[in-house]
Amino acid sequence: MVLGELRNVMRSTRVRILVAILLATTLSMTxxxxxxxxxxxQQTLATIDARLEHSAELIAFMVVGSGDSADAPATSDAAVDxxxxxxxxAEDETAIGVRADGSTVAPSAPSAFRLDDDxxxxxxxxxxxxRGVVTGEAxxxxxxxxxxIPVQVVGDPSVAHVVIATDVHAALAESRGILAVEIVVAVVCLLLLGLVGWxxxxxxxxxxxxxxxAAARITESDLDERIPVVGRDDVSELTTTVNGMLDRLDEAFxxxxxxxxxxxxxxxTPLTIVRGHLELxxxxxxxxxxxTRDLALDELDRMSSLVADITELSTAGLASTLDREPVDIEAFTASVHEKATAISTEHEWTLGEQxxxxxxxxxxxxxxxxLQLADNAAKYSPAGSTIVISSRFDESDDPALVLSVxxxxxxxxxALRERIFDRFTRVSGGRGVAGSGLGxxxxxxxxxxxxxxxEVEDTQQAGSLFSIRLPLAVADDDEGSDADLDLDPDETAAIPRSAMAQAIALREAQAAQEAAEAQTTAAMQAGPTPGDARPTIDAPPRSRAPSPEDDFPDLVDTSARRSAPEDHA
Incomplete structure (x- = not known):
């Protein structure tokens, strides 16, 4: 059991970090x-060698100088003596004389050690x-x-020698002392580093x-707990990031x-209606x-439209599903306006700023x-009123493309503007408007x-202004853009573009939109058949003008509807 606890401690990140720091510090200090x-x-040995060379020069000078003196030794042995x-x-130095016959002469002055003892x-x-100066280590x-150092006096053929030696161990005593101090200091530093590092x-x-x-305590039903953030280091930033992830998970759940x-x-509601009519x-x-068949098919169509809207909503917000390409917004605005005129013939559709x-x-x-915004405007605007579709470039501090209806x-x-874009939310205007509340x-x-x-805001006179605001990164003018378009520079003051790329992008966008509309029209015309096992929900959501029979309230807060007595009937 003790071995297992020790193994768990050694696997601790705190211990591993501390051990790594101490090992690296120990290696560095070593x-x-x-x-x-x-x-x-090396410096000490170099100093010893230099001193030995200097001693050899002094001895040679002493021997040569003694030849001019009246009491100069007559023989090499006398010179050695x-x-x-x-x-x-010096304190770590000694010497010994060696006569020509091999006998030794001890020094008169005291020395650190004696060569003749070894x-x-x-x-x-x-x-x-x-006959030459010889240096080495023994x-x-x-x-x-x-x-x-060889010693030879003029007139004496014999050669004597003087041996000068330095104790290397004694000479390195200072270096060893410094090393010992470094070891003690290193041990103390490692202890302090260990405590501070721990x-x-x-x-x-x-x-x-x-x-x-916190991760061990958090469950799908309890995502409210957050980790307190202390400091401003990388770990604190990680804590902030994890808290943000928990916020997103909480919001998602x-x-x-x-x-x-x-x-x-x-x-x-539609299931209750169908079941009630079938039972009776x-x-x-x-x-x-x-x-009853017609009523059941109508309710099934409504459920199919609702499921299709939910499927559309689940994929519409995924940026990875977008097929981005350069689009000429001026031509694109005109194209959307032209398509919007088919939504309702009871309104006057006006093309505004482009x-x-x-x-x-x-x-x-x-x-x-x-077009969903346009369809929404047609549903809630009185017949004969004007609906304006426009686009503009907002040159504020945060440049953006604004598409509005x-x-x-x-x-x-x-009070409802912040919730108008929530699911299953509709505005109550005193008349029935069909829809799932997902548009x-x-x-x-x-x-x-x-x-x-x-976003949505009220206009200066009456009505509403719904807008899609897309932030833009404005780039500098590309070289050669005006030449490609063969236009006056004033006409290309906006973001530069290639006419060929615009035409291709616009045709592809129009073709994709027309194909989607054709598929929707075909699905609406075909309708469900009696032999179908279940309604088709793959068709994209479709918008239609309000019919007099529709009596659904325009904005129904789902929480309020659940609490109504008739919903539970």
């Missing part, structure tokens, strides 16, 4: 200490005697660095432990639950059977959202996928 000692030793009597030694070392050194009872690692990893504990509740509520159906009455620029957008999706309808109450939600999702948003 390299520094070894390098310092090696350099100090004189040197041994006069030589003053005969093996002395034999090793004197074996290299020659090891016996101690390690010495030496110089053998506390620091614990403090830095504390948010991660909180994150681990809440939105999912709300969607399921709303869908269940919206589907309950008299199979023997052909007229009642036909009426933005003369090119934007990188998904023309099909954007046209779908824009203005109507003369009753407007949107200020504006799809518009908002498409705008969000483009990096923008949808």
């Amino acid at each position: 390299l520094v200490g070894v390098s310092t000692y090696t350099l100090g030793r 004189a040197v041994m009597r006069r030589w003053i030694f 005969l093996q070392l002395l034999d090793t050194i004197t074996a290299r005697s020659s 090891t016996g009872d101690r390690s010495v660095r030496y110089a053998i 506390q620091l690692a614990g403090g830095l990893l504390h948010p991660i432990r909180l994150l681990r504990d 809440t939105s999912q639950r709300q969607l399921l509740d709303d869908v269940g509520h919206e589907l309950k 159906l008299d199979p023997s009455d052909p007229a009642e059977v036909a009426a 933005a003369a620029l090119t934007a990188d957008v998904d023309a099909g999706r954007l046209a779908q959202a824009w 203005a109507d003369d309808g009753p407007g949107v109450p200020e 504006l939600s799809i518009v908002q999702a498409i705008a969000a996928a483009h990096g923008g948003w949808a």
Whole structure:
């Protein structure tokens, strides 16, 4: 059990970080200490060699100078004896004279050690005697660095020698002392570093432990807990990021639950209607059977449209599904206006301002959202009123492309403007308007996928102004753009574009939109057949003008509808 706990401790991130820091610091200090000692030793040996060379020069000077004196030694052995009597030694230095016959002469002055006490070392050194200065290093009872200086007096053919040696171990005592101090300091520093590192690692990893504990406590039904953010380091930024992720997960789960509740509520009414009529159906009455069949098919169509709208909403907000391409907004605005005129013949459709620029957008999706706003305006505007479709480039601090639809309808109450783009939300204007309440939600999702948003505001006179606002990054004019278009520079003051690319992009956008409309028309004309096992829901959501039979309230808050007694009947 103790071994298992020790293994868990060693696997701890805090311990691993501390061990890694201590190992790296120990290795660094070791390299520094070894390098310092090696350099100090080499410098000390170089100083010893320089001193030995200087001693050889002094001895040679003493021997040569004694030849001019009246008491100059007559033989080489006498010269060696004189040197041994006069030589003053350093604290780690000694010397010995070697006569021509091989006998040794001890120094008169006190020295740190005696060479004649270590005969093996002395034999090793004197074996290299020659007529020139010889330096080297020998090891016996101690390690010495030496110089053998030949001594020969004029008139004496024999050659004596003076051996000067320095104790390397004693000379390196200062370097060893420095190394010992470095080791002590390194140990103390490692202990202090270990204590500081333990506390620091614990403090830095504390948010991660909180994150681990919070993640263990968080469940799908409880996403409210957040991790406190302390400090401004990378771990704190990670905590902030995780909190943001939890916010998004909480929002996603809440939105999912709300969607399921709303869908269940919206589907309950048609299912209850169909079930009630089927239970009361008299199979023997052909007229009642036909009426019940028509009612059931109508309710199934409504459920099919609702499911298709939900499917559309789930994919409209995904930026990865967009097929972006350069689109001429001026021509695109005119195209959307032309298509909007087919929505309702009871209104006057006006083409307003047109933005003369090119934007990188998904023309099909954007046209779908824009036409949804136009269809919404037609539903809520009185017959004969004017609906204006326009686009403009907003040159404020945050440049944006604004696609708008203005109507003369009753407007949107200020209290509902923030919720108008929520799912299953409709404006109550005193008359019935059919719809699932998902159209504006799809518009908002498409705008969000483009990096923008949808908004609504009242016009100066009457009615509402619905807009899709898409932020734009304005680029500098490309070289050669005006030449490609063969236009006056004033005509290309907006974002530059190629006429060929505009034409291709516009044709492709129009073709995609026409294909979608053709598919929708075909699905509406075909309708469900009696043999169908279930209604088709793959067709894109379709908009239609309000019919007199529609008696649904214009804006129904789903939470209020659930609490109404008739919904639970």
